[in-house]
Each structure stands twice: as structure tokens, then as C-alpha cells.
Amino acid sequence: VQLQASGGGLVQAGGSLRLSCAASGFTFSTYHMGWFRQAPGKAREFVVAISWSGGSTDYADSVKGRFAISRDNAKNTVYLQMNSLKQEDTAVYYCAAGSRRKTIWSMTTRDYDIWGQGTQVTVSN
Numbered sequence: 001v002q003l004q005a006s007g008g009g010l011v012q013a014g015g016s017l018r019l020s021c022a023a024s025g026f027t028f029s030t031y032h033m034g035w036f037r038q039a040p041g042k043a044r045e046f047v048v049a050i051s052w053s054g055g056s057t058d059y060a061d062s063v064k065g066r067f068a069i070s071r072d073n074a075k076n077t078v079y080l081q082m083n084s085l086k087q088e089d090t091a092v093y094y095c096a097a098g099s100r101r102k103t104i105w106s107m108t109t110r111d112y113d114i115w116g117q118g119t120q121v122t123v124s125n
Contacts, residue, residue: 001025003097003117004022004116005020005021006019006021007119008120010122011121011123011124012125013085014085015085017085018079018081018082019079019080020078020079021080022076023097028073029052029073030099031114032049032050032051032099033069033097034046034096034112035078035095036093037089037091039088039090044094044109047063048060048080049104049107050070050071050104056103056104057104058105062088063082066085068081069081085123093120095115095116097112
């Protein structure tokens, strides 16, 4: 059971990055997927979630209109397109999988059972 996040890097403010998270060892298409981030000295925070079918999404207010989550169940991969990046988006980004016992809007961090290793995103001025 594994989630492998990739695509992080250093980008200037206003730029874009696309993160990917490849799943293996479990039935990806039956799990809700989420992205979280953790900045230095801060708690891990929710960024966005997508339902198992891809039909529903839930965004943190801080990224609405700038980030877009998508998934390809045939490729067992979830994506996070990040546009108009700001310095405050700098963090380690983690993907996570949670069973569909709950809707994505009612899930908390503890409802996500499988976590990836994280990928660093650094936004410079």
C-alpha cells in the first residue's frame, strides 16, 4: 500500500506547479483522495479533496480559484494543479486516501488512512 507524491519544486510567485500522486497496493478507485500541506512550524492543513468517482470536490478557502484537483482512476493517480502561487503556499504537500464511509465534506484528517511521503513546494518572491 503506497502513495507516491511528485512534482514539487521551486517556483516564483505567480507561477504554476502540477503535483501528482500515484497509488499502488489498494483499490484506488474506491477511495476519496485529499491533498494536505504543512509549512515549517505549522500544523498540517487541509487543501482539497476529491470523491472516489471524481464527481465532487472540496477546497480550502485559501486555494479556491487557484488550485484544481483531478483524478484518473485508470492510472491510479490524483493530480493537483496549482496556479497563481503565493509565498504562503510554501509547504510540504501530502496526498492521502480515505475510505468512502463518509462524504468528503465530513472527513477529517484522521479519516484518511493512507499517506504519501510528501513533496516540497517552495514559492519565492
